[in-house]
């Protein structure tokens with residue numbers, strides 16, 4: 001069974017009740033979550049129930065060895081994550097025999113996180129789990145809990161391999177939420193190729209947060225990075241400090257007449273801001289003069305771009321005595337806080353000592369804040385599902401609420417704020433995964449054979465491609481085929497073959513240079529784009545700078561840093577078609593889906609200032625090319641269809657390139673991926689097709705289901721792409737429509753009008 005409903009709709013109660021009942025009845029329960037933090041929270045909640053018969057325990061990388069034996073032998077409610085199940089529990093299933101024999105229920109919580117390559121790995125781990133359970137004679141019930149998703153039953157079936165019932169009706173009491181779509185204005189700044197740059201989502205979020213807190217509205221702002229969240233909190237605090245000492249009771253007239261604020265007030269501001277003043281000064285840009293102590297005017301909020309009259313400003317209605325505390329009412333939150341700190345924060349929010357909180361989506365996993373009036377979302381969170389989940393944080397006690405989506409400089413964000421119909425009244429995305437990907441399946445078949453030798457009877461569990469993949473594994477010398485089945489006879493650990501959070505291959509370890517602390521790992525293909533030398537690397541909301549990427553040693557050395565820019569790796573790509581699996585006509589052209597070989601080389605990286613979006617430079621990199629076998633969707637147009645465009649003076653290469661960039665930006669609307677999971681190639685004349693061709697491919701070895709989804713939804717996807725380009729008000733293209741931060745050609749050539757004409761031609765018959 002899968003329960004797929006919104007935030008705070010009571011999903012936990014729905015699985016806790018039968019799970020606890022199973023324990024009382026002598027059974028055991030396995031609870032799976034994507035993160036250790038969530039498991040720890042669940043454990044705390046279970047212990048608070050004070051039911052002595054429920055012996056709950058976490059079993060993850062943090063569990064001390066001396067406790068592990070106790071958990072295996074005595075716990076009847078075990079909380080763990082897919083990584084631990086894969087590496088720790090399944091390979092040693094015999095030590096867990098008592099637990100598996102009595103296993104009644106498997107709870108898979110937050111299962112919408114299991115998408116793409118990671119989701120495909122988890123799907124295979126769950127199949128291995130089912131097989132181990134069968135060995136001990138148990139047939140546990142799977143109970144999945146997910147945020148709202150499209151076709152949750154179909155997703156759950158792909159994830160577990162079992163028929164699933166779905167529960168999607170949410171009957172919990174809720175007020176109504178007003179959703180605002182907010183597009184920041186274009187600024188005077190100029191980016192690549194002289195393109196206009198929009199005011200950043202973080203700058204707008206800081207303004208809105210300030211206004212809402214002043215109006216006594218409890219607000220949560222979701223910002224992508226911790227650095228961004230801190231910038232929003234600092235800017236908003238500085239603005240509030242500004243308000244606190246420019247308000248009438250401190251003598252606005254005195255300020256204006258003397259031209260400088262009283263010394264005491266100025267120092268108070270500096271104390272409040274502490275050593276963060278410089279960051280504030282920098283980040284606020286045009287607000288600098290106000291925060292550093294020159295005379296604020298009565299309309300000091302003019303920094304928001306909307307000068308207001310004294311009577312209409314929100315704080316004019318406030319009790320002036322508490323103005324001095326205003327800046328303290330805003331805080332920033334990040335992942336990694338201890339449980340006690342999180343409880344304190346929850347309390348401060350509930351009681352109103354904190355009115356505004358800026359956070360990364362770390363909050364999604366950890367803090368229980370439901371008592372909010374408004375939510376600001378700086379930048380499209382990737383899916384409609386996450387949007388509703390974040391917006392669902394607003395609305396306390398069934399009261400009405402506000403949620404604001406602030407667009408970033410990106411084609412998808414632009415499209416959405418101009419096309420509300422793409423958000424409202426639409427089902428949320430289907431969660432896409434592809435358990436049959438041979439690069440995922442192969443390692444898990446080895447792991448499964450190491451657990452219990454595989455027999456013919458096991459093949460259906462792992463899907464229709466299993467026997468082909470087994471043959472490959474035998475010829476590669478990984479498995480040995482005998483009369484009784486397939487055996488793992490090597491000395492290594494079979495589970496080391498699968499890097500479940502990456503895409504296969506030996507992962508690159510990300511290590512803090514000064515302490516030797518291992519922060520995490522990145523799969524090898526992604527390493528070129530995310531942890532190249534000079535990259536800004538964000539780990540759980542914390543910012544690091546990569547000092548050195550050593551591919552041979554498999555290590556990226558990083559150091560904690562606070563750069564005011566973000567980095568984008570740029571690559572150049574070649575693509576060749578290996579097989580065409582499906583084709584269908586599309587307008588005068590043809591749409592294809594199939595296997596391709598992609599040769600990609602990261603050649604440089606771009607730096608952009610976080611607060612303003614301004615381009616700071618393009619640094620060359622020296623990295624080897626990588627070859628990737630993956631799946632792609634591509635479309636072609638015959639010469640007869642493009643000839644009229646060329647005659648009309650359109651640069652076909654630039655038009656195809658622009659259409660490719662924008663379509664990569666828009667695919668995440670139809671498949672749950674982000675633009676970094678996919679790549680593209682466009683050309684006026686491709687060697688394999690002999691035609692104008694635009695490819696979009698999965699960035700993971702073997703594919704992850706994204707391109708396949710693009711093929712299935714091509715008309716909607718390409719129509720949205722055309723709309724996104726057409727609705728951007730820039731003249732010749734900008735980052736909000738056809739420019740891509742990861743373009744290896746420095747966004748050259750690009751032809752905006754041509755891209756619209758080209759897509760019109762392609763979609764003509766639709």
Ligand SMILES: [Zn+2]
Nearest residue numbers: 728730734737
């Ligand atoms: Zn534009």
Ligand SMILES: [Zn+2]
Nearest residue numbers: 743744745747
């Ligand atoms: Zn490009």
